[in-house]
Amino acid sequence: MVLASGGFEWDAMRRSRHFPWPFDYISSPHTNEGDAHRMAEAIGARLAHMDQALITGALPALYEGQRYGLSVFFQYEHNVILVNRHGERLTNEFTFNLGEMLDEREYPQGPPAHLPAWLISDVRLLWRAPLVLACAVRNPGWLRRAATLEALTQRLGLPSESLTRSVARFNQFCRQGVDEDFHREQSVSHANGDRRFHVGLRAIQRGPFIAVPFNSTYLATKWGPRTDEFGRVVHQNGAVIPGLFCAGVAMANPIGSRAVGAGTTLGPNLTWGYICGRTLAQQARGKPPIPLAEET
Ligand SMILES: Cc1cc2nc3c(=O)[nH]c(=O)nc-3n(C[C@H](O)[C@H](O)[C@H](O)COP(=O)(O)OP(=O)(O)OC[C@H]3O[C@@H](n4cnc5c(N)ncnc54)[C@H](O)[C@@H]3O)c2cc1C
Numbered sequence: 313m314v315l316a317s318g319g320f321e322w323d324a325m326r327r328s329r330h331f332p333w334p335f336d337y338i339s340s341p342h343t344n345e346g347d348a349h350r351m352a353e354a355i356g357a358r359l360a361h362m363d364q365a366l367i368t369g370a371l372p373a374l375y376e377g378q379r380y381g382l383s384v385f386f387q388y389e390h391n392v393i394l395v396n397r398h399g400e401r402l403t404n405e406f407t408f409n410l411g412e413m414l415d416e417r418e419y420p421q422g423p424p425a426h427l428p429a430w431l432i433s434d435v436r437l438l439w440r441a442p443l444v445l446a447c448a449v450r451n452p453g454w455l456r457r458a459a460t461l462e463a464l465t466q467r468l469g470l471p472s473e474s475l476t477r478s479v480a481r482f483n484q485f486c487r488q489g490v491d492e493d494f495h496r497e498q499s500v501s502h503a504n505g506d507r508r509f510h511v512g513l514r515a516i517q518r519g520p521f522i523a524v525p526f527n528s529t530y531l532a533t534k535w536g537p538r539t540d541e542f543g544r545v546v547h548q549n550g551a552v553i554p555g556l557f558c559a560g561v562a563m564a565n566p567i568g569s570r571a572v573g574a575g576t577t578l579g580p581n582l583t584w585g586y587i588c589g590r591t592l593a594q595q596a597r598g599k600p601p602i603p604l605a606e607e608t
Contacts, residue, residue, distance in 0.1 A: 313556055315536075315545070317343075317348040320344065320533050321365070322338060322342050323345045327530075328330045328361045330535065331365070335529065335530065336381055337380060337530075338380070339385065348536070349562065351448065352536070355425075355556075357556075358535055358548045359538070360535070360538050361536070361537075362533050362535040364533070364569040365414050365415070366527065366577050367411035367412075367414050368381075369410065369429075369572075370383045372447055372450075372451045374603065381606045383529060383531060386441055387526065389433065389441060391481070393431070393433075393478065394429060395429065395432055395478055397470070399471055399477075400474065401494075402405065403494055405431075405494075406496055407499070408414040408573055409571045413426065414527065414528055426473050429527060430526060433521070435518055435519065444524065457595055458519075460521065461476045466524075468523055483533050485497075487515070496513060511600065534569065536562045539564075541587075542587060542601040542603075543588035544556065557591070558584075559581065559584040559588045
């Protein structure tokens, strides 16, 4: 049997045990309730990575009548910065790995260090990103706006003057053409890789100023049974559990919460699916599994 039932993000009880803090949305099929995890746990499988997940920011949407996080790259615009709950800019906003930043903890397995986080921009974001505008119209109260940065700071409950300081510093970098804090001028947006339109720095200066919530949305949890190199589930006592395999995000995912690029999860998922299939084919022939390194 190959366990491949996805993550456990729709199992409210387990989610609240391993991720016991507010989140924005879940983006995966609501059938991903951790059935494989329960079965593996019941027979003593060795489990790992319980508090890790593929995380991103997302737009509010409805899918089959349920609240859903639309995971699109709306954040890669050059007049946008990402600030944390102190109103401080967090990172190079064009990095692929924003999810790991959102998931950064105050201490191991503790609460998120930066949330709630906000994308700060000005009215021109709405002209450039019609999807954000549409979400704002459909979801009153989701996007915060104010005529001045001071007023926006108050609306978000951030420390006084924090946004004014962060935006002024960013705008100074825009004038220089060099982001001294995170060197965003060297990045290409992942939205479409078009250097002319998506690279770089543009000042945030034309009111009204806006803040878009950018918190944890779960695409897939990474907790699950550990396997050996042939995809066979390992028992807590170290032995292989006969006949039990695991692939996809149901397994203890080797990359954890980090996003290393397009295919961060699909790549390992396909690879482990292939490994499981190959081991099973060998087993059916009555032959030992072949190590991946010996692939011809
Ligand atoms: C919006 C979104 C965007 C993403 N973008 C990317 C990306 O760009 N790059 C990337 O690498 N990854 C991306 N991911 C993550 C990637 O899609 C998932 O990690 C991947 O689909 C997981 O594959 P899987 O087969 O392990 O699980 P899933 O694709 O979730 O499939 C699990 C299946 O098992 C079914 N199931 C559950 N319980 C049972 C049961 N008891 N019996 C039978 N069936 C059951 C579920 O219905 C589901 O169909 C994205 C995810 C989302 C949600």
